[in-house]
Amino acid sequence: MVGGGTGSFFASYHRAAMRLSGRWDLVAGAFSSDMARSVASGSALGVAPDRVYRDADALAEGEAGRPDGARTVAVVTPNALHFEQCKVSLERGLNVICDKPLVNELEEAWTLHELAKRKGVFFGVTFTYPGYPMVREARSRIARGDLGRIKFAYAEYLQEWVAEDPRNLGAKGGSWRSDPNVAGPTGTMADVGTHAQSVLEFLLGTPIEAVSARLSTSTGRAIDDRAILMLRFSEGTEGLIWADQALPGHRNGLRVKVAGETATLEWRQEAPETLWIGTLGGADQILHRGQKDMAPEAMSYVTFPAGVPEGYLEALGILYADFADAVETPDQPGPFEVPDIVYGLRGVALCEAALTSNGKGGAWTPVGIGNRNGTA
Numbered sequence: 001m002v003g004g005g006t007g008s009f010f011a012s013y014h015r016a017a018m019r020l021s022g023r024w025d026l027v028a029g030a031f032s033s034d035m036a037r038s039v040a041s042g043s044a045l046g047v048a049p050d051r052v053y054r055d056a057d058a059l060a061e062g063e064a065g066r067p068d069g070a071r072t073v074a075v076v077t078p079n080a081l082h083f084e085q086c087k088v089s090l091e092r093g094l095n096v097i098c099d100k101p102l103v104n105e106l107e108e109a110w111t112l113h114e115l116a117k118r119k120g121v122f123f124g125v126t127f128t129y130p131g132y133p134m135v136r137e138a139r140s141r142i143a144r145g146d147l148g149r150i151k152f153a154y155a156e157y158l159q160e161w162v163a164e165d166p167r168n169l170g171a172k173g174g175s176w177r178s179d180p181n182v183a184g185p186t187g188t189m190a191d192v193g194t195h196a197q198s199v200l201e202f203l204l205g206t207p208i209e210a211v212s213a214r215l216s217t218s219t220g221r222a223i224d225d226r227a228i229l230m231l232r233f234s235e236g237t238e239g240l241i242w243a244d245q246a247l248p249g250h251r252n253g254l255r256v257k258v259a260g261e262t263a264t265l266e267w268r269q270e271a272p273e274t275l276w277i278g279t280l281g282g283a284d285q286i287l288h289r290g291q292k293d294m295a296p297e298a299m300s301y302v303t304f305p306a307g308v309p310e311g312y313l314e315a316l317g318i319l320y321a322d323f324a325d326a327v328e329t330p331d332q333p334g335p336f337e338v339p340d341i342v343y344g345l346r347g348v349a350l351c352e353a354a355l356t357s358n359g360k361g362g363a364w365t366p367v368g369i370g371n372r373n374g375t376a
């Protein structure tokens with residue numbers, strides 16, 4: 001693991017998800033930019049002292065040189081550090097699991113993509129939400145045509161923490177997320193807008209092709225805290241993303257809605273155990289995780305019986321199990337797409353296209369990643 005020292009936010013969820021999946025052991029780390037803190041963190045996490053490293057480069061070198069060395073590196077540091085830390089890991093032939101947003105520049109994303117391909121290793125990106133069983137259920141129902149032809153797809157990701165002064169929130173991530181030198185050229189767009197994108201693209205099985213965007217701030221911070229995106233998918237499907245992190249009264253309000261010719265479905269992260277389906281002229285349905293009417297492939301990701309709550313950690317655990325499968329049996333893909341470097345690339349491409357569109361007064365802008373130099 002790179003990052004995730006004492007006092008960090010998200011890495012402890014990665015470690016819990018690794019344990020839930022039962023497929024990973026944490027054996028080495030460069031947990032902090034400060035070696036003393038890294039050593040203390042390693043000791044608290046039960047990592048052998050000789051496997052606590054000064055940085056990602058030393059970790060990759062040290063582990064690649066051991067017969068029992070780590071095969072995969074999880075990168076859980078602030079965004080601006082991802083590129084170099086992923087790159088040195090890939091160069092040593094290690095698989096990589098990186099947190100979102102993948103990197104801050106599309107060129108960097110392409111470099112990682114090509115390096116992973118050349119080295120023949122797996123590169124996962126922890127877009128958590130496709131890990132939820134009821135998101136998988138929604139994907140199965142859309143894919144088998146339950147909604148008819150898809151007409152519209154909508155996602156909102158609404159939070160309130162930026163409405164307070166984020167520097168006073170205590171957590172380290174509160175301040176770097178408002179600093180464009182670390183967070184990247186977009187703020188809320190990259191931080192949660194890309195989550196909304198990943199769920200929509202997972203559900204529809206098709207990427208966003210073009211965007212008309214407005215990025216703004218309602219708090220005066222240096223990067224956007226609001227992103228409003230009109231979307232075009234392939235085959236005429238239209239969509240919207242509304243991401244806002246300065247909206248009082250909202251905590252982790254990810255909500256997605258997909259509308260087809262005959263029915264609409266909706267899933268909410270704050271009520272993740274159910275899926276709502278409204279049919280044209282008929283009664284609504286509320287589907288529950290773990291009930292027999294789930295699609296068999298989605299049901300296979302259910303851990304607890306219906307009514308015993310599952311949530312965020314289980315979803316991340318499912319993702320870590322998918323990552324383990326992708327590393328161990330790459331020629332046997334599972335029933336659902338695993339968020340990989342292409343998801344990461346698309347996230348960076350949407351941020352970049354949204355910035356371009358915003359700079360041109362909301363002009364429609366392609367979001368292609370078909371080749372390194374341009375649009376698909």
Ligand SMILES: NC(=O)c1ccc[n+]([C@@H]2O[C@H](COP(=O)([O-])OP(=O)(O)OC[C@H]3O[C@@H](n4cnc5c(N)ncnc54)[C@H](O)[C@@H]3O)[C@@H](O)[C@H]2O)c1
Pocket residue numbers: 002003004005006007008009010011030031032033055056076077078079081099100101126127128171172173176191
């Ligand atoms: N998938 C999700 O839903 C999700 C949720 C939260 C955060 N994240 C992502 O996780 C990443 C980390 O976010 P966070 O909130 O945990 O940040 P954080 O600031 O709380 O933690 C970052 C960690 O990186 C360490 N670090 C900093 N520089 C380092 C270096 N040079 N070498 C090694 N370690 C170093 C810090 O000491 C700290 O332990 C971000 O990219 C963020 O976007 C993803």
